[in-house]
Amino acid sequence: xxxRARLEGHAAEVAPSLLGWRLVxxxxxxxxxxxxxxxxxxxxxxxxxxHRGPTPRTRSMFGPPGILYVYRSYGIxxxxxxxxxxxxxxxxxxxxxGVPVEGREVMERRRGRSDHLADGPGKLCQAMGxxxxxxxxxxxxxxxxxxxxxxxxxxxxxTPRIGxxxxxxxxxxxxxxxxxx
DNA sequence: GAGCCGATATTCT
DNA sequence: GAATATCGGCTCC
Numbered sequence: 445x446x447x448r449a450r451l452e453g454h455a456a457e458v459a460p461s462l463l464g465w466r467l468v469x470x471x472x473x474x475x476x477x478x479x480x481x482x483x484x485x486x487x488x489x490x491x492x493x494x495h496r497g498p499t500p501r502t503r504s505m506f507g508p509p510g511i512l513y514v515y516r517s518y519g520i521x522x523x524x525x526x527x528x529x530x531x532x533x534x535x536x537x538x539x540x541x542g543v544p545v546e547g548r549e550v551m552e553r554r555r556g557r558s559d560h561l562a563d564g565p566g567k568l569c570q571a572m573g574x575x576x577x578x579x580x581x582x583x584x585x586x587x588x589x590x591x592x593x594x595x596x597x598x599x600x601x602x603t604p605r606i607g608x609x610x611x612x613x614x615x616x617x618x619x620x621x622x623x624x625x
Numbered sequence: 626g627a628g629c630c631g632a633t634a635t636t637c638t
Numbered sequence: 639g640a641a642t643a644t645c646g647g648c649t650c651c
Contacts, residue, residue, distance in 0.1 A: 483643070491643070493636090501635060519633030521644050538643055566644050607643055 446584050446593050451509035451528050455484035458528040459537040460618040464596045467542060469572040471588045473550035477542030477562050477572065478594060480623035483605045484616040485525070487534045491608040494534020504580040505534045512589060514569070514579040521566030524574050526583060526591065540565045540606070541623065563625050597621055 451458055459482045469475045485492035493502045493515065505513045505527060513525040513536050529535030542562045544551055551561045551571040562568040569575070574589065583591040597620035605617045 485643075493643075496637085499636070515643080516634050518642065518644050519635080523643065525643090540643085560645095564644070570645095605643070609642080 446510070446591065448508070448510050448584055450593070451526065451584075452530060453528060455486045455528045455535045455537055456614075456616050459484040459616065460600055460602075461596070462526065462537055462539075463600050463618060463620045464594045466545065466592045466594045467539065467568075467572060467583075468590045468592060469547075469574070469588065470590075471573050473547055473553075475547035475550045475572055476545050477551075477568065478545050479539060479542045480597070480620040481539075481541035481563075482618050483538040483540055484618075485536050485538060487529070489614065489616075490610040491605065491612075491614075492534065492536075494536070498534065502534065505536050506532055507580070510582060510584040510591065512574075512578055512581040512583050514574060514576055516576065517566060522569040522575050523565040524569050524572075524578075538565060539568055540617070541619075541625070542568055543623070544571070563623075 465479050467477050487494050494505045498506050508531045511527040517523045524539045525536035527536045552558045562571045599621040600618050602615045603617045
């Protein structure tokens with residue numbers, strides 16, 4: 445069991461420390477990915493869903509650290525975040541990408557293809573079987589979706605975030621060496 | 626390989 | 639009514 449305090453802090457500080465951790469999904473078969481790409485979203489950040497306060501969609505973003513926040517992107521894809529703020533503070537890290545380490549067949553079946561299994565936020569959710577019903581899950585508790593600490597990558601690069609139009613210059617995207625797509 | 630486009634839930638103006 | 643923390647399929651070099 446991970447010490448929840450390891451996930452509590454400013455999203456931009458916690459985000460890079462999540463690189464190398466593993467996300468485990470045990471539903472229709474076991475699938476595990478190593479996290480290789482993340483982005484930070486903080487309450488004072490105009491690009492964050494939490495910036496204007498909680499809404500029905502974003503309420504889990506204001507929970508304690510280690511909670512899964514899942515939202516629908518462009519009305520089509522699911523995207524998964526891990527909360528990092530103390531309860532009441534809307535702060536989270538978007539899981540943008542990972543590499544399969546276990547259960548590759550399970551991921552291929554969910555994705556309907558054998559390449560690009562989890563190299564994007566929507567793809568990662570589909571490969572892991574994460575959807576709206578999983579919003580609010582405690583990733584540090586025993587369950588079908590869990591987060592496990594792993595060794596940090598040899599290095600990582602820092603870049604501006606992808607696909608946003610506000611606060612575009614904040615260097616809050618972190619990609620493990622060798623995984624910049 | 627680069628670029629356009631459609632799908633469409635939630636929120637904001 | 640418009641924008642968005644995306645993706646995959648299509649076109650046209």
